[in-house]
Amino acid sequence: MTPADQYRTKLKSAAAAAAMIPDGAFVVQGNAVGEPPALLAAIAARARAGGFTRLEMTSLLPLAASAESTLAPDLRGVVHWRSIFASGVDRAALAAGAAVAAPAYFHQVPRIYREFLKIDVALLHVSRPDRHGYMSLGVGVDTARAALDSAALVLAQVNEHMPRVHGDAWVHVSEVDALVESSAPLAELPASPPRPEDAAMGRIIAEMIPDGATLQLGIGGVPSAVARALMGHKDLGIHTEMFVDPMVDLIAAGVANGRRKTFHAGKAVFAFAAGSRRLYDFLDDNPGVEAHPVSYTNHPANIARNDGLVSVNSTIEIDLTGQCCSESMGPVQWSGTGGQHDFARGAFESRGGKSIIAFYSTAKQGEVSRVVATLRPGAVVTTPRTEVHWVVSEYGAACLKGKSTAERAQALIGLAHPKFRDELAAEARRLRYL
DSSP states (O other), rough: OOOHHHHHBBOOOOHHHHHSOOTTTTEEEOGGGGHHHHHHHHHHHEEEEESOSSSSEESSSHHHHHTTTHHHHHHHGTTHHHHHHHHTTTHHHHHTTTTEEOOOOOOGGGHHHTOOOOOOOEEEOOOOOTTSSSOOOBBBOHHHHHHHOOOOOEEEEEEETTTEEESSSSSEGOOOEEEEEEEOOOOOOOOOOOHHHHHHHHHHHHHHTTTTTTEESSSSHHHHHHHHHHHTTOOOOEOOOEHHHHHHHHHTTOOOOOOOOOSSOOOOOSSSSOOOOHHHHHHHTOOEEEEEHHHHSEEEEHTTTSSTTTEEEEOEEEEEOEEEEEEEEEEOOOSSSSSSHHHHHHHHHHOOOOOEEOOOETTTTTTTSSHHHHTTTTOOOSTTTTTTEEEETTTEEEETTOOOEEEEEHHHHHSOOOOHHHHHHHHHHHTHHH
């Protein structure tokens, strides 16, 4: 059959596609904006009608489509959720014991899917096919190929709003068992409200980034402020796990042209994207941008192939030795390991590279210090002290590499809010760091 014939043959309603999923299946869905809303809604409808007694499901960073369907509280007895990177959608389930956390470095998740889990069903969200039958995974390339390759059953939602992204992002109609057409606009992530500290941190970090550097930035006020402060730079590149709106601004301004990149020269490389409609339109059929599996983008050895790679990530709290807890509130899972450690290792191994952990000095309206003497009981060490390179708050920057425990404590106290410094110094003396 021609690709068009295959497409027509495999086209089904969302309900018919959901009916193909066996009871008790282990289902992997697309991550973040790559989650397929029509398929999830159909699975939830079947579950509520008694069509499933149990499903195990997983993804990273579930969004509104999951919240409104398979992760709704009334389905917790049927859908058993495995969280690899939590969002506001599954935090409540984790806190209530209605879901489990599955720790993993982001770059290892594809291998975990292939070698350590028995995946029955993969749910994809793809663009419309071209005349050759190829559909793009668009904004959710990260772990989708590994799920597709591992699953016995592959269901895909086809959406005209999904950008056709270049790179290792293609899925052929022959690889999919059923196709469901649904053209709902992609989920958009609103920009974080600015904080007074953002501009100061943006300037500090931008001054640490030379012309010709390659960037990894996340989402939030600080990365946005960094991008604004970089508008006077030249020949920057992008190699990142998450492609966000500030990167569109840097490329559009000619600042991030990739000319001096030593890995994928001239191309902005990413694993998944989330942001505004403008971002999705920018990615569509753009030959200057490539998406690849996260096992490729986040592998520390590949990150290090970019000379001058500067990564900027955040943390929830950092202790006086430099241990960073970036994913839990004490023992309560808040997010996930993600790619922070991947880029901390890769950026440091990059020739001329820097790994930066940036944090606001306080939380909870200034009542809590993010620099702490010791991490809270049960806190997860996302990036160990031996891996931390540069740390930045609105009060400055400090390099921890090569520093003794005493030197680290002194440097981190200097990055804390002034009202907490005396207390931290007293604790450092009690712990015999000073």
